Amino acid sequence: MPRDQCWQGRPQGASLRRMTAHTILVVDDDAGVRTLLRDVFESGGFAVLEAADGAAALAALERGGVRLVTLDLQLGSRDGLDVASEIRQRSDVPIVMVTGRDDVVDRVVGLELGADDYITKPFHVREVLARVRSVLRRAGQPEAPADAASGTMPGPVDGAESAPAFGFDGLKAIPDRFELIDRDGTRCDLTSGDFKLLSAFLQNAGRVMSRDRLMDLIGGVSWSPYDRTVDNQVARLRKKIERDPADPQIIKTVRGVGYSFAAEVTRLQPDAGSSAAASRRANAP
Numbered sequence: 001m002p003r004d005q006c007w008q009g010r011p012q013g014a015s016l017r018r019m020t021a022h023t024i025l026v027v028d029d030d031a032g033v034r035t036l037l038r039d040v041f042e043s044g045g046f047a048v049l050e051a052a053d054g055a056a057a058l059a060a061l062e063r064g065g066v067r068l069v070t071l072d073l074q075l076g077s078r079d080g081l082d083v084a085s086e087i088r089q090r091s092d093v094p095i096v097m098v099t100g101r102d103d104v105v106d107r108v109v110g111l112e113l114g115a116d117d118y119i120t121k122p123f124h125v126r127e128v129l130a131r132v133r134s135v136l137r138r139a140g141q142p143e144a145p146a147d148a149a150s151g152t153m154p155g156p157v158d159g160a161e162s163a164p165a166f167g168f169d170g171l172k173a174i175p176d177r178f179e180l181i182d183r184d185g186t187r188c189d190l191t192s193g194d195f196k197l198l199s200a201f202l203q204n205a206g207r208v209m210s211r212d213r214l215m216d217l218i219g220g221v222s223w224s225p226y227d228r229t230v231d232n233q234v235a236r237l238r239k240k241i242e243r244d245p246a247d248p249q250i251i252k253t254v255r256g257v258g259y260s261f262a263a264e265v266t267r268l269q270p271d272a273g274s275s276a277a278a279s280r281r282a283n284a285p
Contacts, residue, residue: 028072040125054083073099088114092189138192140178168263201261210258
């Protein structure tokens, strides 16, 4: 596939460099829907890439710079759920499913695969924009470019109150910023769903948490004894925080009940500069 196949007349060169700071990738096989979403996102201050199928979407993600994906589930030859699964294997970029499939099974599967929101067609364009902004806030990303002309992002405000931080098993979590600093000092990218679950565990460390209670705390869909939503979210979180996900020592399974956060949690001194420093280390060549 040509490198620029999924670009639909978007600006190149310097304009492309500016786009990478706040770019939404719209994936839909309907050109009319792509145009509609592109117009509303651009009016909201975002740059937009378009992809008509899963292959083009994955190619755009490989180039980097995408901050959020809107994904239709009906993509012709390839199911959108398969595309969502592959995106989540490669990246923690937030995913908002925008689709005509409103079956509860599709909703649950989409959330299990790591989607951050699920919007059914027909939709109101302003609602889509509002919910995309909400997902970006929960993911700890700015909602719109701060300086579209320069492509730069605002740094920390001098004198601003630092967010509370928690340490466990060599990691550092900053819930207010949706940030997790790994044992080597680099930043781990979690979806908003992952971080909601981690925050629930941090606030209830040492307690046995039923699946019902976890679903209440993370604001998920209703749970039934045959629903694997929580289990799948826990498995995904374990891959991010456990030294050996196959032998979890932080999130323990309590058979027949739920889970317990077994690691010792300590409240750390706030450090306003730690986030920026970790981000620089993570992005260093």
